[in-house]
Amino acid sequence: MRHIISILLENEPGALSRVVGLFSQRNFNIETLNVAPTEDPSLSRLTVTTVGDDRVIEQITKHLNKLIDVVKLVDLTEGNHIERELMLVKVKALGAARDEVKRTADIFRAQIVDVTPSVYTVQITGDAGKLDAFVQAMAPIGILEVARTGVSGIARGDKLLTL
Amino acid sequence: MELLSGADMIARFLKDEGVERIYGYPGGAALHIYDALFRQDSVQHILVRHEQAATHAADGYARASGKPGVVLVTSGPGATNAVTGIATAYMDSIPMVVLCGQVASHLIGEDAFQETDIVGVTRPVVKHSFSIRHPSEIPEVLKKAFYLAATGRPGPVVVDIPKDMTAPTERYEYVYPKKVKIRSYNPVTRGHSGQIKKAVDMMLKARRPVFYTGGGIVTGRASEALTDLVQRLGFPITTTLMGIGGYPQGDHQSLGWLGMHGSYEANMAMHHADLIVAIGARFDDRVTNNTSKFCPTAKIVHVDIDPSSISKTVRADVPIVGAAGSVIDEMISLVQDREASNAEALGEWWKSIEGWRAEREGKLYEPSKAGEALKPQEVIEAVYRATRGEAFVTTDVGQHQMFAAQYYKFAKPNRFITSGGLGTMGFGFPAAMGIKLSYPQDDVVCFTGEGSFQMMMQELSTCKQFDVGVKIVNLNNQSLGMVRQWQDLNYKSRHAHSYMESLPDFAKLIEAYGFTAIKVTTLDELAPALERAFADTNELVFLDIYVDPFEHVYPMQVPLGSMRDMLLSKTERT
Numbered sequence: 001m002r003h004i005i006s007i008l009l010e011n012e013p014g015a016l017s018r019v020v021g022l023f024s025q026r027n028f029n030i031e032t033l034n035v036a037p038t039e040d041p042s043l044s045r046l047t048v049t050t051v052g053d054d055r056v057i058e059q060i061t062k063h064l065n066k067l068i069d070v071v072k073l074v075d076l077t078e079g080n081h082i083e084r085e086l087m088l089v090k091v092k093a094l095g096a097a098r099d100e101v102k103r104t105a106d107i108f109r110a111q112i113v114d115v116t117p118s119v120y121t122v123q124i125t126g127d128a129g130k131l132d133a134f135v136q137a138m139a140p141i142g143i144l145e146v147a148r149t150g151v152s153g154i155a156r157g158d159k160l161l162t163l
Numbered sequence: 164m165e166l167l168s169g170a171d172m173i174a175r176f177l178k179d180e181g182v183e184r185i186y187g188y189p190g191g192a193a194l195h196i197y198d199a200l201f202r203q204d205s206v207q208h209i210l211v212r213h214e215q216a217a218t219h220a221a222d223g224y225a226r227a228s229g230k231p232g233v234v235l236v237t238s239g240p241g242a243t244n245a246v247t248g249i250a251t252a253y254m255d256s257i258p259m260v261v262l263c264g265q266v267a268s269h270l271i272g273e274d275a276f277q278e279t280d281i282v283g284v285t286r287p288v289v290k291h292s293f294s295i296r297h298p299s300e301i302p303e304v305l306k307k308a309f310y311l312a313a314t315g316r317p318g319p320v321v322v323d324i325p326k327d328m329t330a331p332t333e334r335y336e337y338v339y340p341k342k343v344k345i346r347s348y349n350p351v352t353r354g355h356s357g358q359i360k361k362a363v364d365m366m367l368k369a370r371r372p373v374f375y376t377g378g379g380i381v382t383g384r385a386s387e388a389l390t391d392l393v394q395r396l397g398f399p400i401t402t403t404l405m406g407i408g409g410y411p412q413g414d415h416q417s418l419g420w421l422g423m424h425g426s427y428e429a430n431m432a433m434h435h436a437d438l439i440v441a442i443g444a445r446f447d448d449r450v451t452n453n454t455s456k457f458c459p460t461a462k463i464v465h466v467d468i469d470p471s472s473i474s475k476t477v478r479a480d481v482p483i484v485g486a487a488g489s490v491i492d493e494m495i496s497l498v499q500d501r502e503a504s505n506a507e508a509l510g511e512w513w514k515s516i517e518g519w520r521a522e523r524e525g526k527l528y529e530p531s532k533a534g535e536a537l538k539p540q541e542v543i544e545a546v547y548r549a550t551r552g553e554a555f556v557t558t559d560v561g562q563h564q565m566f567a568a569q570y571y572k573f574a575k576p577n578r579f580i581t582s583g584g585l586g587t588m589g590f591g592f593p594a595a596m597g598i599k600l601s602y603p604q605d606d607v608v609c610f611t612g613e614g615s616f617q618m619m620m621q622e623l624s625t626c627k628q629f630d631v632g633v634k635i636v637n638l639n640n641q642s643l644g645m646v647r648q649w650q651d652l653n654y655k656s657r658h659a660h661s662y663m664e665s666l667p668d669f670a671k672l673i674e675a676y677g678f679t680a681i682k683v684t685t686l687d688e689l690a691p692a693l694e695r696a697f698a699d700t701n702e703l704v705f706l707d708i709y710v711d712p713f714e715h716v717y718p719m720q721v722p723l724g725s726m727r728d729m730l731l732s733k734t735e736r737t
Contacts, residue, residue: 010347013294014282025287055474062471068291068311071347163346 002031003057004076004083004153006161007046007064011037015069019046022067028052028060032085032128032150040163043071047152049128072161080156083127086149088113089135092142093120101141108134119144127151167337169298170199170329173262176305178205179339182233184224184600185209186217190237191277192264195329197235209600209629212621214241216593218248219619222257223594224601226580227555229384231258231312232597238264238326239277243284247587249319250288254584255405256382258317260308265294267327282323290318295328299335306340315350316469317382354466354485354493362440362464362481363497369438370508371460371515372398375421375450376487378405378583379443379467381576385488386410389442392495397509399516401429403444405583408573418516422450423720424565427729427737428519430718433458434727435515442466443487446477447584456725466490523731527569528714531686536711539563539638542689543570546608546636549693554606554634555580555598559591559615562644565716567610589618595633596622606700608634613663614643623676623703632701640712641666648715652730673705680705 009015016035023030028050035046050060057075064070076083093101093115101120105112110124124134128151135146155161167175173196177185184207189197200208211217214236221232232252236245242263252259266275282292291311293304301324308320366372380389380402386409393400393416400410401421410417419426421433433439439461444450446465451457454476465472465479466487473482483490528540543566546554556571557580558564564581573579580598582590595609616637626633638644646661673680681692683706696704721728721736730736 014286014292017283018286021286055478059471059475066469066471068345068348 001053001057002049002051002077004081004151005048005050005061005064005073006076006153007048007073008038008071008161008163009035009044009046010069010071011042011044012069015044016046018067018069019048019064022063023050026059026063028056032148034150034152043163047150049151071163074155074161076153076155079159081153082156083151083153084125085128085131085151086123086125087131087134088147089122089124089138090144091120091122091138092118092144094118097141101138104134104137108137110134165337166334168195168199168329168331168334169295169301169324170195170331172298172301172335172337173305173324173329174199174203174206175337176302176339177233178203180305180309182206185233185235186211186220186597187235188214188217188237188241190239190241190264192238192266192326193235193241195326195331196262196264196324198331199329208235210625211593212624213619214244215248215589216596216619216622216625218245218252218259218261219587219590219593220597220600221259222248222252222590223557223580223597225252225257225259226594227577227598228601229382229577231260231309231317234259234261236261236263237277238266238281239279241277242281243279246285246288249285249321251582251585251587251590252319253288253290255582256317256378257319258312259319260305260312261319261321263321263323265323265325268325269327271325282321285321288319289321290316292321292323294323295325298328298330298333301328302337303340303343306343307345310343311345311348315348351468351484352486352489354483354490356493358481358483359490359493360497362483363494365438365462365464365481366396366398366440366494367498367501368505370505371436371512372396372438372440372509373432373436374398374400375403375433375439375441375444376400376406376409377403377442377444379487380406380409383443383468383487385443385486385491386576388488388491388495392491392498395495395498398440399432399513401425401433403447403450403583404568404581406444407568407579408576411574412572413574420568421726423452424569424716424718426569427523427718427731428516430720430726430729431519432516433461434725436461438462438464440464440466441479442491443468445472446475448476451477452720452726452728453723458726526732528717531711533686536709537683537686537689539566539640539710539714540570541686542636542638542708542710543567543610545689545693546610547571549697550606550608554578554608555595555602557581557591557595557598557607557609559609559611560586560588561612561615561646562640562648562714562716563610563612563638565645566638588615592616592619592633592635593622595635596626596631599631599633600629603701606634606697608636610636610638612644613637613639613641613666613669620672623673623678626703627676627678630701632699632703634696635703635705637669637705637707639666639669639707639709640714642712644712644714645716647712651715669705669707678703678705680707683708
């Protein structure tokens with residue numbers, strides 16, 4: 001099963017490499033990885049999506065917790081949560097396809113953020129499934145380049161991941 | 164207020180931390196630190212002949228004393244040479260602090276002379292690592308390093324120190340930090356009371372219980388408490404290789420150690436148990452054999468200070484995260500006024516165990532006959548007698564290691580010192596050196612083989628410089644015995660590179676360093692040689708003992724089998 005693990009990490013040099021290294025060292029799998037500072041400059045928030053059975057996920061969370069730089073973590077998929085990812089896609093936009101890209105983007109509530117005579121750059125946010133669907137819809141028209149941020153997430157309601 | 168350079172802070176901190184001795188090797192990036200050590204006399208520096216030996220010596224000291232071993236090496240090759248020793252300590256959860264010189268900050272990343280990213284290189288084999296970014300943070304970082312190394316599940320910590328951080332011209336305020344706090348690091352001590360109660364209820368109801376304890380008992384200083392608990396309950400106990408001495412091996416409740424080369428009765432008892440109480444052990448593959456066939460009828464209580472060790476390979480029914488000592492104490496208080504409800508079943512259980520014991524009694528190996536080569540097992544037994552079972556024993560890796568663990572009976576923890584997890588050949592001799600320097604009154608014996616010894620024999624020179632009187636017992640079978648055994652069993656005796664052609668004349672080699680060597684080829688030479696070797700506890704003596712090259716280590720679990728599937732000799736199996 002796919003899990004989204006959010007981690008508060010010391011904003012220290014080398015901290016990220018310990019997390020990433022752990023996954024390869026223990027033969028765990030990373031599907032997406034997203035990391036940025038938080039409102040507290042001493043902390044980064046890192047979100048990783050991974051796939052594994054309960055035993056593997058238990059080992060992943062235990063080993064992550066063991067890293068000295070990991071301050072706190074939560075498996076968001078254990079409860080209700082919001083999951084978002086941002087994607088920028090460059091699509092061929094020539095002739096009839098120009099309208100088709102615009103229409104499809106509207107359907108997905110995506111925005112065209114850059115335009116040239118032959119290329120549209122589309123920005124879209126949503127969960128990973130929505131982004132996958134958009135990529136599929138655009139594929140016949142001609143995708144030139146894709147940049148995805150990886151999943152970020154947060155629990156619904158009052159639940160917090162803070163110190 | 165005291166102003167010190169970074170280098171002087173390091174020397175001063177070591178003194179304030181109570182470190183008496185460090186092991187190391189100088190080089191460019193570490194020279195400011197070496198100069199600071201030269202100008203003080205609180206901390207003794209032991210100059211090894213290869214950085215790997217520095218880590219093993221510090222490791223040996225740490226295993227014997229329970230305190231962190233300290234290593235100082237220079238950047239680049241100095242640091243990379245230390246990696247095997249760091250990994251050895253990591254696999255066996257040994258507290259160690261490794262100070263590595265590094266090229267000056269402005270050169271990092273430029274492939275400067277003797278530069279390696281040692282924090283990156285060692286990342287998978289350390290508990291944690293630090294890079295010093297300003298000289299003023301040295302005292303606090305070092306305190307954190309010692310704190311992390313020694314608390315919770317211990318392990319090695321690397322501190323990378325760029326040369327400019329130790330420059331003699333830059334001085335900063337030095338205060339010894341008595342305590343440090345790391346917000347993300349709060350190792351548990353007490354276990355969950357509800358879980359402990361549940362475990363004790365299961366223990367009192369069990370019909371065929373076994374204690375299975377590991378290195379956590381030794382590092383957690385819990386062997387007295389464990390002995391009390393085990394004797395109150397009257398259960399059998401088996402330990403891992405790392406847990407040897409955690410319970411007195413001479414006691415009748417001790418089944419010896421378990422696993423690949425564990426005792427017949429220990430492996431049989433594990434297989435047939437209905438309850439396994441694992442404390443400070445990690446269900447390693449050398450213990451469990453095939454996990455899908457592991458102990459089919461047993462419920463498992465697993466106590467460990469590291470939650471990630473629990474249910475890693477074998478699912479625990481009652482997981483308890485906590486320090487061995489405190490959990491055992493709590494178990495004792497719960498057991499105190501209650502009785503096992505199954506005294507009769509326990510009696511039956513002991514009958515089965517005694518039966519297994521009797522089956523193998525006197526059949527463990529065949530002693531040599533007159534005119535035959537010595538058996539390695541009888542050499543270990545003779546050394547056991549010669550040292551009255553009281554020596555610190557280190558080993559290298561291979562057949563001699565297994566024989567030492569099988570035939571030297573340990574009554575106390577911290578006495579059997581071996582690389583269990585990583586299985587590092589070359590470990591034994593420098594580890595013995597580290598122990599002897601701190602325990603000059605004790606006999607320190609290194610069981611080795613001609614393969615392992617040649618990996619670290621340059622340390623004879625260190626022993627000469629610092630007058631280190633270890634006893635080296637070389638079980639010379641002129642081959643890499645354990646490799647050869649596997650080739651006999653699995654490769655139709657095709658001995659690919661497991662022989663040792665062109666062995667040196669060890670006696671001459673040892674004598675070149677000014678030490679005594681005794682060659683032993685027959686049984687009647689053995690006793691006098693040992694008497695001579697152990698006459699003076701502070702004299703280094705090398706015993707070159709020629710043993711039967713065809714001997715195998717038994718029992719040996721059958722690959723992919725269960726705990727009870729064992730080869731018992733070259734011709735018998737369960």
